Amino acid sequence: MNSRQDKIELLRGTLDMLILRTLLLGPAHGHQIAKHIQQSTEDVLQVEHGSLYPALHRLKEKGWLTSKWETRDTKREFKYYRLTAAGKKQLAAEESRWEQLVRAIARVASTVTEVAK
Amino acid sequence: MNLWQRLKILLSRQDREHDLAREIRAHLDLEAEEAAPGLSPDEARYAAQRVFGNSTSVKEDVRRTWGWTRWDQLLADVRYGLRQVRRNPAFSAIAIATLALGIGVSTAMFSAVDAILIRPLPYADAGRLVMIWDEMSQIGFPKHHSTPAEWQEWRSHNTVFTDVAAAESGQAALSGDGEPEQVPARKFTGNLWTVLGVQPLLGRVFTEDEDKRSTPVVVISYGLWQRRFGGSSDILGRKITVNDSPWEVIGVMPRDFYFLPARDIDIWMPAAFSAEHLRHFSWHDELIVARLKPGVTLQQAQESMAALSLRVTAQLSPPRAAVVVPVREELAGRTQTSLIVLLCASAAILLISCVNLANLLLSRGAVRRREVAVRAALGAGRGRLIAQFLTESLVLAGLGAAAGIALAIPVIRFLRTLVPETMAIANLTLDGRVLAFSAAIAIVAGLTFGLAPALGGSRFALQEGLRDGGRGSSGARSYWFQHALIVLETALAVVLLTGGGLLLQTFQHLQQLDLGIRSEKLLTFEAPLFRYRDFDKRVAFVNAELEEIRRIPGVASAGAISRIPLTEIAGTTRYRFPDQLPTQTRAQDALSRVVTREYFSTVGARLREGRFFDISDRLSQSPVVLVNESFADRNFPGRSPLGAKLQFGRSGPKAYWYTIAGVVKEIRDRGVAQELKPAIYRLHEQADQTGDAPVGIVVRTTVDPASIVAAVRQAIWSVDKNEPVTHVQTVEEIVARQLSAPSQATALLAAFAMLALLLASLGLYGVLSYAVTQRTNEIGVRMALGATSANILMSFGRRGIALTLVGLGVGLVLAIIAARFMTTLLYGFRPGYAPAIALVSVILLSVAVIACLIPARRASRIDPIVALMHE
Numbered sequence: 001m002n003s004r005q006d007k008i009e010l011l012r013g014t015l016d017m018l019i020l021r022t023l024l025l026g027p028a029h030g031h032q033i034a035k036h037i038q039q040s041t042e043d044v045l046q047v048e049h050g051s052l053y054p055a056l057h058r059l060k061e062k063g064w065l066t067s068k069w070e071t072r073d074t075k076r077e078f079k080y081y082r083l084t085a086a087g088k089k090q091l092a093a094e095e096s097r098w099e100q101l102v103r104a105i106a107r108v109a110s111t112v113t114e115v116a117k
Numbered sequence: 118m119n120l121w122q123r124l125k126i127l128l129s130r131q132d133r134e135h136d137l138a139r140e141i142r143a144h145l146d147l148e149a150e151e152a153a154p155g156l157s158p159d160e161a162r163y164a165a166q167r168v169f170g171n172s173t174s175v176k177e178d179v180r181r182t183w184g185w186t187r188w189d190q191l192l193a194d195v196r197y198g199l200r201q202v203r204r205n206p207a208f209s210a211i212a213i214a215t216l217a218l219g220i221g222v223s224t225a226m227f228s229a230v231d232a233i234l235i236r237p238l239p240y241a242d243a244g245r246l247v248m249i250w251d252e253m254s255q256i257g258f259p260k261h262h263s264t265p266a267e268w269q270e271w272r273s274h275n276t277v278f279t280d281v282a283a284a285e286s287g288q289a290a291l292s293g294d295g296e297p298e299q300v301p302a303r304k305f306t307g308n309l310w311t312v313l314g315v316q317p318l319l320g321r322v323f324t325e326d327e328d329k330r331s332t333p334v335v336v337i338s339y340g341l342w343q344r345r346f347g348g349s350s351d352i353l354g355r356k357i358t359v360n361d362s363p364w365e366v367i368g369v370m371p372r373d374f375y376f377l378p379a380r381d382i383d384i385w386m387p388a389a390f391s392a393e394h395l396r397h398f399s400w401h402d403e404l405i406v407a408r409l410k411p412g413v414t415l416q417q418a419q420e421s422m423a424a425l426s427l428r429v430t431a432q433l434s435p436p437r438a439a440v441v442v443p444v445r446e447e448l449a450g451r452t453q454t455s456l457i458v459l460l461c462a463s464a465a466i467l468l469i470s471c472v473n474l475a476n477l478l479l480s481r482g483a484v485r486r487r488e489v490a491v492r493a494a495l496g497a498g499r500g501r502l503i504a505q506f507l508t509e510s511l512v513l514a515g516l517g518a519a520a521g522i523a524l525a526i527p528v529i530r531f532l533r534t535l536v537p538e539t540m541a542i543a544n545l546t547l548d549g550r551v552l553a554f555s556a557a558i559a560i561v562a563g564l565t566f567g568l569a570p571a572l573g574g575s576r577f578a579l580q581e582g583l584r585d586g587g588r589g590s591s592g593a594r595s596y597w598f599q600h601a602l603i604v605l606e607t608a609l610a611v612v613l614l615t616g617g618g619l620l621l622q623t624f625q626h627l628q629q630l631d632l633g634i635r636s637e638k639l640l641t642f643e644a645p646l647f648r649y650r651d652f653d654k655r656v657a658f659v660n661a662e663l664e665e666i667r668r669i670p671g672v673a674s675a676g677a678i679s680r681i682p683l684t685e686i687a688g689t690t691r692y693r694f695p696d697q698l699p700t701q702t703r704a705q706d707a708l709s710r711v712v713t714r715e716y717f718s719t720v721g722a723r724l725r726e727g728r729f730f731d732i733s734d735r736l737s738q739s740p741v742v743l744v745n746e747s748f749a750d751r752n753f754p755g756r757s758p759l760g761a762k763l764q765f766g767r768s769g770p771k772a773y774w775y776t777i778a779g780v781v782k783e784i785r786d787r788g789v790a791q792e793l794k795p796a797i798y799r800l801h802e803q804a805d806q807t808g809d810a811p812v813g814i815v816v817r818t819t820v821d822p823a824s825i826v827a828a829v830r831q832a833i834w835s836v837d838k839n840e841p842v843t844h845v846q847t848v849e850e851i852v853a854r855q856l857s858a859p860s861q862a863t864a865l866l867a868a869f870a871m872l873a874l875l876l877a878s879l880g881l882y883g884v885l886s887y888a889v890t891q892r893t894n895e896i897g898v899r900m901a902l903g904a905t906s907a908n909i910l911m912s913f914g915r916r917g918i919a920l921t922l923v924g925l926g927v928g929l930v931l932a933i934i935a936a937r938f939m940t941t942l943l944y945g946f947r948p949g950y951a952p953a954i955a956l957v958s959v960i961l962l963s964v965a966v967i968a969c970l971i972p973a974r975r976a977s978r979i980d981p982i983v984a985l986m987h988e
Contacts, residue, residue, distance in 0.1 A: 030140065031147045049144065050170035053137075054178035061182055076147075079140045 015055050017098060020064065020083060020091040027070075029078035030056065056081060064090050137179055141172055194505050198512030208481065209513070212474055215879070216517025216562065218872060219463075219470030221524030224547075224555040226463040228525070229532040230456050231554075232545050233449055239373045241314025242408075246444040247415065248377070249281070249405040249422060251437045256706035257794060260440050262401040262687070265394045268306070270429040271405070271439075277418040278407040282309035284376065285402050288645055289335075289384040290841045291345065293358035299645055299841035300341060300383035303376070307387060312408050313376065320353040320368035323387050331389035333364045339372040341383040359384065361648055361839075377404055377447060398433055401687070406444065415441060434700050452535060454941045455862040461935075462613050462869040467558065469606045469873055471566040473880040476602050478510065478570035480887040503571045510567025511560065518559035522547065525555070535861055569598065599884050600920055606880050607924025607965075608931060610873040611957055615932035616939060617870035618953030620863040623943045627856055633784030634682060635721030636852055639815060640822035641681045642845040644833055646810040656802055658836065659811055663713060665832035671820035676716030677801070677811035679709075681844070683851050686787045688809075692765035692797065694752070699768065707748055708786055708796035709766060711804045711811050717743075717781065719817045725749070727759045727779025730800045734778075740803040741778040748795035749780045765797060767806050775799065789855045790944040815848075822847045862942060874960065877924075878968040885917050886972035896976055897984025906977035913976050917969030918962075925961055929954060 022028060022036045033056075034049045059065045064087030070080045083091070148165035149158070156164065166172070202209040240246055249271065250260035265283065272281040282305070289302035307328030315322075319342075323334050335357070337346075346352050356363040364386070375382070394400065409418055419441040426439035446453065482489075489502060525547065533545045644662060649655035659677055666675040680688050690709040693702045714730045722729075725746055734741050742763070749758045762774045775797075783793055801811045818825055830842050889896070896909055933950065 029143075031144045048170035049148070049168050050141075050172060050175035051178075053141065053175050054182055057137075057179045058182040076143065078143055078147075079136075 015051070016059060017091065017094045019052070019055055019059065020087055020094070023065065023081055023083040023087070024091065027072075027080040027082045029080050031078070033081070059087070062090075063087075133183065137176060141169075141175070145169060145172075190501075190504070191508065194508035195512055197505065198509040201509055202512065202516065205481075208477065209516075211879075212477060212513050213517045213520055215470040215473050215876060216514060216559075217520035217524050218876065219467035220514075220518050220521030220555055220559055220562065222463040222521075222528065222869065222872070223460075223467045223558055224521060224525040224551060225528035225532060226456075226460045227554045228529050228545050228547065228551045229535060230460050231550060233452060233456060233536060234445070238445065238448070239315065239371070239375070240444070243444060245409040246313070247407055247409060247418060247441050248444055248447045249407055250440045250442065251401065251426075252423070252440045253437060255435065255704050256689070257792070258687075260442070263403045263405045263439075264398050264400045265390045265403060266396055266398045266400075267426065267429060267437075267439075268403055268405055269390075269395050271407075271422070271425065274429070275407075275422065275425055277410055277413045277421045279410050280308055280312050281405060281407040282306045282312040283388060283403040283405050284309060285388050285404075287384070287386055288647060289359045289386070290361070290645055290647070290839075291357065291359060292361065292839045292841075295345065297839050297841045298345070299643070299843035301379060301381055302384040302386060303382050304388040305385050306390075309406065312406055314408075315370070315374060317368035318371040320366075322368050322385075328387040328389060331387060333362065334367045334387065335359060335364045336368040336370060336385040337366055338370055338374070338381075338383045340381070342369045359386075376406075377444075398430065415443065434703050451858065451941055454939070455535070455858070458616070458939055458942060459862065459865055459869070462616070462866055462873075465609045465613055466869055466873055466876070467562065469609050469876045469880070471562050472602045472606045473876055473883070474510075474513070474562075474566035475569050476599050476880055476884055478566065479573060479599055480883065482506075482570045482573055506571030507564065507567045510571070511563040514559040514563030514567075517562075518555050521559075522552070522555055531861075531865075534857065573598075596888075603877075603881055603884055603920045604924045604927060606873075606877040607921055607961070608928035610870070610877040611925055611928025611961060612932045612935055613866070613870035613873040614957040614960065615929065615950075615953050616935060617863070617867040618956055619936060619939065619948050619950075620859070620866050620942060622948035622953065623946045624856070624859050624863040626946050626948070627790055627859060627944060630785065630789060631783070632683065632789065632848075632852070633722060633782055634848065636848040638818045638820075638822055639720065639848040640818060640825070640829070640845070641813060641815050641848060641851070642826075642829070643681065643812050643843045644814055644840055645843070646812050648837075648839075649810070652805045655810055659713060659801060661836045662833050662840075663715070663814070665835055666814070666816060666829055669825055669828045669832055671818050671825050673817040673819050674715055674719045675814065675816045676719040677713045678716050678813045678815065679711040679809040679811050680786070681813040681851075682720065682784055682786050682815075683788055683848065683855070686791055689794070690765045690797070692763050693768070694761070694763050695774070705752075706795075707744075707765070708794050709807075709809065710786065710796065710798050711801045711807065711809045712798050713801050713811055716811075716815065717798075719815050720784070721817075722784055723782040725780040725782055726757060727777070729779060734800050735802060740773045740775045740799065742775040743779045743781050743798040744777055745781050745793075745796040745798075746783050747793050748797065751795055763797075773803075773806060789852055790859070859942070859944065874964060878964045881917055881920065881965060882968040882971065885913060885969055886975070888916075889913065889972045889976040892976075893979060893984045896979050897981045900979065900981040901985065909979075910973045910977040913973035914966075914969045917965060917973070921962060921965035921969075925958060929957075932957075 018037050018041075019033060022033050022040075025036075028036065030052055031049070034052055056065065056067075060067055060081070064084055065081045066084055067079050067081050069077050071077050072080065145162070145165045148168055149161040152161045152164045169175075202213075237243060238246075249263065251263050251267065252259060253261040263283070265285075268281065268283040275281060284306070285304040287302035287304040288299065290297060290299045292298075305323075305328075307323055307325030310322040317336060318339060320336075322336050323332065327334055337352075342348055342352055346355075352366050352369065355366050357366060358364075370385075407418075409415070422441050423438040427436045430436040449456070492502065492505075529545050529547065536545070646655055646658070649658050663675050663677060666672060688708060688710070689706050691702050692705050692707055693699065712730070714732070714734075717729045727743070729743065730741070744758060752758065753761065758777045758780060761777045763777070764772050764774055766772075781796075781798065784796070785791070785793070786796060787794060804810075816822070816825070816829065826845055829845075833840050833842055900906075900909065932954075936950070
């Protein structure tokens with residue numbers, strides 16, 4: 001039970017960061033965010049589009065995003081999400097934590113490689 | 118998120134749902150358009166859905182982020198609970214009715230307890246107010262009225278009170294404008310108002326200075342102001358005629374003001390103690406009320422006052438201690454005990470109904486096992502299942518509470534008559550507090566009876582539940598809890614039945630007491646004699662008014678006495694025999710009554726020996742008295758008191774020596790339920806050495822006493838047109854009023870006990886009949902293997918009877934413990950436990966036998982073939 005929860009937490013944190021990161025570039029609707037994540041990770045991260053929405057709504061509840069129905073590039077109305085100031089702060093925090101993690105993993109990985117030699 | 122936000126979300130739920138659906142649709146549409154060209158619209162849509170994932174579960178996940186799933190679940194559970202109620206009407210009706218009884222009875226009792234024991238009294242910081250009494254147990258008064266001298270000493274020397282005030286009995290005959298009327302009055306010392314911390318509605322109250330100078334000013338009650346003076350605004354400053362002299366009305370008290378000893382006092386006047394009065398250590402007529410200093414406890418005040426009082430009365434034989442009692446306790450009196458006993462009884466009924474419901478739900482839980490298993494298989498966690506079960510119980514409890522409140526209304530109406538005469542007619546209503554109480558007990562009840570079934574119901578392992586196919590042979594293991602519940606409720610019912618039985622015996626005893634007089638067709642009233650201070654004029658007036666009354670058609674005879682029989686607990690005197698020193702008489706205290714010659718024959722008193730007063734007893738030179746049996750037995754055990762001489766009421770060389778001329782069979786002068794006391798009766802024509810006057814008139818009629826009341830008034834007014842006639846009542850009414858409190862307490866407790874018995878037997882019946890249903894298969898097998906109907910009948914019946922017997926045993930032990938707390942309700946009567954216990958055992962066992970026999974007979978009549986094919 002616990003290990004499954006950890007996995008969800010990890011994934012959720014990652015997905016949250018990807019969404020916030022995407023919205024740093026400007027307002028976007030769900031479909032655009034999904035496409036952007038897919039393209040910018042070169043399709044490595046295959047996200048089911050649907051799983052974005054719980055994340056979007058959760059981030060909105062936390063006050064990191066706002067949303068509004070708008071007509072922008074096309075004639076159709078979409079619900080656009082925007083990053084709030086709090087959202088930007090959260091993104092900075094998550095990124096630094098992420099970088100620490102990556103550095104730590106990289107260090108471990110390189111030690112392992114050296115020993116293997 | 119606070120409740121309000123949640124509520125807003127709940128309300129905007131439709132909007133949110135709509136918004137989410139639209140968002141997902143837009144996404145899917147766009148995805149379908151951008152999908153590989155050349156696909157048919159349908160194919161494109163499927164492709165989009167594949168990329169998107171399961172949109173239903175996405176929506177579910179999104180909803181969870183909105184934070185109201187729990188509320189949503191709650192609503193769903195409530196809806197489900199209501200559906201369960203509708204789907205099992207018989208079960209629900211029994212459950213709701215059971216709960217309604219428990220909650221209704223408790224709600225009604227709470228409203229009475231709240232009004233009488235909890236609500237604030239109409240005094241400032243009433244919790245700090247106490248009454249101080251003289252402790253004179255040696256002559257039968259553990260709490261005796263105090264005296265002016267003690268008041269003065271206590272007031273100046275105590276260290277525990279901010280102030281001490283006194284109130285004395287008074288009388289006020291109103292005349293002048295309107296019919297002459299005697300109204301209940303009290304004399305207050307000037308500081309009593311500030312001790313109580315009360316303000317008048319209009320005008321002002323009298324000051325200590327006015328009290329000291331005996332200024333003729335009065336404060337009147339709201340009731341008198343409205344009734345006699347039409348609520349007129351110029352009442353202040355008006356001179357009214359009280360006791361034949363003019364008094365100025367200076368204030369009107371608020372409608373809710375009252376103070377001991379009764380709620381219907383109409384006039385308060387200054388106590389105006391004279392210097393002689395203030396030296397009086399034997400004028401036992403003062404109610405003393407005091408306010409505790411901040412930080413002083415009741416215990417400290419009690420100790421300090423007892424010591425002070427012993428010091429102050431050191432020169433008396435014997436010196437007296439003092440007793441300090443909180444005002445609240447004094448006001449509620451004996452009612453406090455009956456209320457607490459009845460509240461406990463209603464709590465027991467509530468507990469029994471909860472136990473019954475728990476049992477019903479446990480039984481049904483087994484039936485619902487399959488449903489639970491399916492739910493669990495579909496992913497409901499244990500917590501979720503428990504929450505659902507509890508919600509269902511709470512739904513039942515809520516419905517039960519609604520029905521219970523409806524039931525409480527008539528019970529409350531009945532309880533109103535329980536309010537003691539010393540208190541304001543307290544408002545017994547279903548107000549916010551009472552409703553909040555019933556809501557609270559409904560929730561507690563719902564959780565109590567719901568918890569065990571919820572825990573039990575959710576425990577079934579999944580596969581077991583499904584595999585079992587609902588056959589439900591859960592074995593003996595799950596029965597012990599239900600059996601314990603049956604024992605518990607039977608025991609509670611036994612406690613209530615025993616308590617009810619004891620009260621019933623007491624009540625019967627009170628009803629069958631020999632009053633010493635014949636109570637039927639005996640009218641009594643008072644005609645105050647303070648306007649006839651002169652002894653000869655008083656004697657002449659009394660004889661004249663009685664003569665007039667005897668002339669009325671329908672009157673058989675008429676007499677007078679200084680205190681109406683059955684109504685006055687005190688009015689006592691110390692007495693002395695010729696061979697005794699004054700110091701040897703300290704424990705010799707007797708009721709003293711002044712009567713007219715015809716009094717005893719009018720009330721129908723009987724003689725043990727000697728004679729009644731007769732025409733020869735006229736002159737004071739050879740005064741005679743009659744005494745009662747208590748007096749004779751106490752002072753002349755085993756011999757005749759006739760001819761003995763005694764002194765009383767007054768001492769000194771001029772005091773009369775009275776000769777005992779007869780012994781009267783005990784008359785319950787002090788009240789129906791009061792202990793007997795020695796009594797001395799003397800003739801009013803020889804009573805020139807006392808202020809006691811025969812103000813109470815008794816009239817034996819041959820017609821309905823009510824029909825001659827007007828004629829009696831006219832007869833008295835024909836002698837003196839300003840003579841008030843008050844307290845008109847028959848002896849039967851007096852007896853009924855005095856028995857009303859015990860009769861109501863008895864009736865209520867008996868009703869509660871019957872209810873408890875009914876519920877407990879229903880519980881027993883329910884559990885057994887459920888067991889029969891559940892074990893139909895087993896019974897079939899046993900019968901197929903040769904068990905006879907009688908075997909089956911025995912096996913089921915035995916279990917029920919065994920449970921009942923255990924419950925009976927536990928209950929009787931509890932009942933004997935509980936009975937100790939009920940002693941004040943038994944009015945000094947010691948009912949035998951044996952008859953109550955025997956009666957309770959017989960009732961309980963016969964009801965239990967019926968409750969067991971019905972299901973057991975059903976079991977024994979099962980057709981094995983049908984039983985084996987059952988399910």
